[in-house]
Structure formats: structure tokens, C-alpha cells
């Protein structure tokens with residue numbers, strides 16, 4: 107129990123009589139709100155997630171060990187998860203977002219399946235990777251973004267003539283589980299037969315574009331990015347039909363920090379997972395300093411004060427990130443504040 111000596115907040119002292127009363131409440135699956143009210147209704151968000159930086163240098167050897175130890179088909183998805191120490195029970199990297207690093211060898215494939223969780227992949231390295239979404243095959247190279255929206259059939263693989271490939275998966279699995287709304291199905295055919303997907307009268311709640319190639323996205327960032335004093339130059343991946351986010355629960359964006367740039371600090375509701383696409387720099391998150399370079403991944407918990415800086419005086423730094431802002435906005439929960 108956390109007592110607060112503030113009008114309107116719970117401040118009840120324990121007595122032997124009350125303790126006996128609490129015991130009888132508990133026996134009937136009841137409880138006294140005043141014992142938990144201050145905790146379950148905090149003055150502001152109290153994320154269990156902590157800011158975390160996963161240095162690629164440290165996790166890469168462990169990721170590369172996985173194919174030596176586990177067969178792709180046995181694992182179904184051979185992924186090393188990034189687990190926030192405060193969110194282990196949800197397998198979340200921050201808030202209700204999951205992320206992992208998947209590694210596949212040439213000729214390997216992930217059998218076709220679909221799930222209620224929305225998913226995206228940001229390719230880190232390798233040649234010959236492809237994803238098939240609702241029958242449509244997309245070839246993927248480094249830093250391409252591909253969506254496998256909620257409910258779409260998808261399978262992944264690496265062409266036999268390709269190289270070992272690594273990418274970052276981002277999903278809202280913890281969100282689906284916290285809402286008790288998750289489903290999972292395997293495709294009867296192991297892999298999908300290639301077909302072309304009709305975009306006519308597109309009524310789906312997600313973008314009709316599944317692949318966002320790096321070259322084009324990077325060009326859009328440079329030419330159409332919106333300047334923000336908190337985030338640098340920002341380009342959001344969008345659903346071209348609506349101008350809205352790529353998927354109903356998750357958004358993604360690129361941020362460009364010019365040489366030497368240091369952003370102002372702000373905070374917002376909603377969590378984000380970053381991957382450094384290019385360059386090196388640092389982010390201050392919740393008062394901690396994180397120095398990052400290419401392929402490092404870091405977690406931004408909701409409502410944590412943060413700012414970013416490019417540590418190079420000659421080269422741009424580019425951050426890729428995905429977030430749960432569309433879910434927050436759909437529920438009218440998005441708030442932002444300068445720090």
C-alpha cells in the first residue's frame with residue numbers, strides 16, 4: 107500500500123481491525139480500492155519498461171550462434187528476442203512492443219502463417235531475402251522495410267544463391283496479449299503459391315504498400331522530412347491511400363540528425379524501438395546516456411524524457427524506429443510535452 111497525504115488520494119492507516127477486514131474481503135475475491143488506488147492510478151504513466159540499449163557488437167555473436175544450435179524449421183522462427191528487464195513477463199522490448207533479431211541461412215524458409223499481431227521487418231544485412239505477403243513476393247535488401255499486417259498470410263526465406271540474412275522484427279504481440287485478442291494460424295500449404303494481390307477498392311485497415319525500399323524512403327526523408335526540434339528531420343512511413351500510419355496499431359519513421367545536431371528534449375505517451383540505420387550519436391533517455399552506432403537497437407519507454415544527438419561533425423545520422431503511436435492515437439491517449 108502506498109499512502110499519500112494529499113486530498114483526493116488514499117491515505118488509510120492499517121489497524122488490526124482493518125487487516126481482519128481485508129482478509130475477509132480477499133476470501134470473497136474482493137479488495138479495498140484505497141489500498142491500491144494510488145498505485146493503479148498514478149499521477150502520470152509509470153512504465154515498467156526501462157530504457158535499454160542493445161549494442162550490436164555484443165548481440166551479433168549471439169545471434170550468429172543461433173543457426174549453429176537450432177534448425178530453422180524446428181524453431182519455426184529463429185529469433186533472438188530483445189527483452190526489456192522490466193517487461194519479461196510480456197516478452198516486450200518496451201511497453202507493449204516486441205522486437206527480435208531473426209537470422210536465416212541461404213535456402214532456409216519460415217513456413218507460412220498469420221497472426222492477429224501486426225508485424226514489420228527492417229532488414230539489417232544479407233542478400234536474397236524475400237517475404238511473401240498474401241501471395242505477393244517481395245525481394246528485400248539492407249534497410250528495406252516490409253510489413254506483414256495483422257491477418258495477412260506471410261512466409262519468409264532466403265534464396266539458395268543468397269547470403270546469410272539478418273533482420274529486425276517488430277510486432278505488437280504484447281499489446282494483442284494484453285487485450286486478450288491474439289490469434290495464430292499456420293497455412294495449410296507450408297508456403298504460399300505466388301499470386302498477385304488486387305488493390306482495387308482497398309478497404310483494409312493497413313497500407314496497400316507492403317515494401318518500403320530504403321533508397322526511396324531515404325530520399326523521402328531528405329526531401330520531404332518534416333523538421334522537429336525534438337526529433338530532427340522526420341519522415342513517417344505512411345499508408346498512401348489515407349496519409350495515415352502503415353498499420354492500425356504500429357507506425358514507423360526515419361529521423362535524420364545533421365552533423366553535430368542536438369535535439370531538444372521532450373516526452374510522449376507511447377513506446378518506440380529504435381535501430382540505428384546510419385551514423386553514430388547518443389540519446390538521453392530518462393536521464394541515462396546511450397551512445398549508439400549503426401545497427402544498435404534501443405528502447406524508449408512511454409513518457410520517458412528523451413533527446414538525440416549526432417556525434418559526428420561530418421556525417422548524417424539516421425534512426426529507424428517503430429512505435430505504438432497509432433494505437434495510442436486511436437484510443438485518444440497520445441500526449442506530448444516538451445521537457
Ligand SMILES: [Fe+2]
Pocket residue numbers: 219220221225254260
Ligand atoms: Fe509472422
Ligand SMILES: [Fe+2]
Pocket residue numbers: 336337372374412
Ligand atoms: Fe520523441
